[in-house]
Amino acid sequence: MGFSSTPPHRMARLPRLVVPFQPHHVVLSALKGLSAFQDADDYTAFLGWLRTAARNWKVSIHAYALVPDGLQLLVSPADEDGLGQMMQWLGRYYVPYYNQKYGRSGTLWQGRYKTSVIDADSYLMLNSRYIEYVPVRAGQAARPEDYPWSSYAHHAGLRSDPVVTDHPLYWSLGNTPFQREVAYQELATQDLSQDHILIVEKAVLKGWPLGSDKFKTDLQKRMNRQVLPAKRGRPFKQSA
Secondary structure, three states: OOOOOOOOOOOOOOOOOOOOOOOEEEEEEEOOOOOOOOOHHHHHHHHHHHHHHHHHOOEEEEEEEEEOOEEEEEEEEOOOOHHHHHHHHHHHHHHHHHHHHHOOOOOOEOOOOEEEEEOHHHHHHHHHHHHHOHHHHOOOOOOHHHOOOEOHHHHOOOOOOOOOOOOHHHHOOOOOHHHHHHHHHHHHOOOOOHHHHHHHHHHHHHOOOEOOHHHHHHHHHHHOOOOOOOOOOOOOOOOO
């Protein structure tokens, strides 16, 4: 999916952070050498379960891309538990379906999903583009509009996607659907810099929030917990 899901040696890890009504970038990688989706029926089945799970657990799906080596989502959960419950539910349905179909057993995934809380104002549209260009970077399509298993076609006005719940920032791109779709297409033509790509990937792989220093500080106060690795000799102090 454009980056390795294997964390570097001694990577700082914190308990997974899930913030209600805040966008999250989610990555779930297939086992090395395994295609998690082998034909159109697999993609269709997974998207059907994703739509159901998102509705059941009150998680809004703003963007997604499914590729053979895994999936990436941009989501906003309504509470702290819904995202984890949605991902667990998806595994309970899709993995047995896949294993029965292909005569195998065991998990499909490299551990648990990874996630990064996103500062919507600064990064939501960037992360949406990052996700929808995953198939292009992975060599699955020449252009995002050529790939059927992502949310790009929905945002570009090529088809309506019942999986997607548009984020308010997408709606702010224009007063009419046509204006929003054209604006998004123009936005998508702006290449992501390598620096932007690395920033997104580092945040997701380490489970760190993605945003300004103020966003991270405010998030730490709001959640009353550590959201970034503490500096040596400076342990995080809980509020009284």
